[in-house]
Amino acid sequence: MIPNQWYAILRSEDVKKKKPVGIRRFNKNLVVYRDTAGQVVCLADRCAHKGVPLSHGQQHGDYIACPYHGFQYDANGRCVHMPVLGKNGVVPKHMQVPSFTVREQHGLIWCWTGEQVPEQLPEVPMFKEFAEYTGFTSRYAWHAPTHYTRYVESVCEVYHVPFVHKGSALNIWDPKGGRVDDFSCHLEGHLIRSDFILRPDDDRTAEETLRARLPWTRGWRIGVDVQMPNMVQIRNDVFDVYLIATPIDDENCWLCICYKEPKRDLLFPMVKPLPIPGWRRVRPWLMCRMERFIQQSKDMAALRGQTPKISSLEANRLISVDKVNAYYLRLRDQLIQEAQAQAQSQVSAASAQRAANEQEAPPCEIKPIHILPHKPQAA
Ligand code: FES
Ligand SMILES: [Fe+2]
Structure with missing residues (x-):
């Protein structure tokens, strides 16, 4: 695959309202669905909690709910509700799945394949x-x-x-x-x-x-x-x-x-x-x-x-x-090389930033683990 390109992944008619579709593209499992306004959403088809495909779940308004424990995700892949914590429970930040930039044009659904999404995305290609x-x-x-x-x-x-x-x-x-x-x-x-x-x-x-x-x-x-x-x-x-x-x-x-x-x-x-x-x-x-x-x-x-x-x-x-x-x-070949060079320069910039941050803050000695505190809500 050539990174940083628009690829058509489905026809528009393949994604109906309230019917999430699980597909495999670019060696990744994706779930594609329409929100209540009809806008197409594309997320990684794997619940952050225990890896169940979200495409097996159901939509609740603009959110998609995992069929296993009912965690709900928004269009950005953020978990917004975990029934086990009660309706006022605080969802931890790391409960998140990757989301993908999509567009619907020319009767097709297009997915941007770059790791980074530029502010000014190129036009979807069409003859x-x-x-x-x-x-x-x-x-x-x-x-x-x-x-x-x-x-x-x-x-x-x-x-x-x-x-x-x-x-x-x-x-x-x-x-x-x-x-x-x-x-x-x-x-x-x-x-x-x-x-x-x-x-x-x-x-x-x-x-x-x-x-x-x-x-x-x-x-x-x-x-x-x-x-x-x-x-x-x-x-x-x-x-x-x-x-x-x-x-x-x-x-x-x-x-x-x-x-x-x-x-x-x-x-x-x-x-x-x-x-x-x-x-x-x-x-x-x-x-x-x-x-x-x-x-x-x-x-x-x-x-x-x-x-x-x-x-x-x-x-x-x-x-x-x-x-x-x-x-x-x-x-x-040329586009792949350009994308690799761009990714390399982003990695270098990120590691330079990390090195600068490490000089300012002492290293964390204990590796954090993400186990959720169980705090039942007061009746
Ligand atoms: S595996 Fe999805 S909510 Fe638990
Ligand atoms: Fe042919």
Whole structure:
């Protein structure tokens, strides 16, 4: 995972009111819920008292209560009520769980992954083709047993489609040729943009294949973009889609795809969408399910067994049309190094501060233990 980034962790519709959700992301167990105002809250899913998952508990207004002894936590992870101490009992400061900064935008819930939360947080990343889109979209999410870097890089290039997606009835309109022409790629900050033609390798020119009308003979003009840390967008004359791969742990990732309404009809891509009422809303929904089916049945079969599990520049022998992959892996290394340097400088500043404090105060000889005094309330 790249620290100090926004990562989508759930779709908005995955978190309903009064229904805390337990998830695993970034090798951590998290509980996500909505407060009474509908704002999303994200805490470590482990009660500070004896480690029971808070996601197994219930909400009491804006607080979430542990199912074991009923300790209640607020949105900052502070325990605000311990029934065993009575309603006027004083909750000790250390009864606290880590809380995470979250935002809800573009139909997704985003989590900031930095140890420190800067006063001025960057904007949540989103492709402008989707951020500015006003039509219908649909999102579909699932888990995949692969490291997120491997998933991102598999979506970064589509010249695997004629091989990997082959044999799926649902890829009837997918590109059939695996030759890439007119490839170009450039960086816009943390956004990588590429354009190329994917076409059958025959005697026609690339332009001639683009003009062909039959799906199995035509070439495709395709754009593939990567937005750091983990989003890939595919653009062409039939559809726009993006995919997010968020780390669950070193062997699994959470995937979310989002389709706009396709620009042409699914069954007859050569014509404009059919004017059937409700069809506009159904088409991106259908595209998501078709895509998920192909990804799970075809792409996952190809990725299974890939080594090493985590991708890197050293792990691959990339070729010229893998430039998007190369930029992605290079930017990933760079952002990780920047985050490590920042963390190191914070540690140095903190230890300098600690040393200064120790000079002023004598060291504490007895290590404090946190056992709560039991003071029953007077009747
Ligand atoms: S374990 Fe959560 S209140 Fe005791
Ligand atoms: Fe694929």
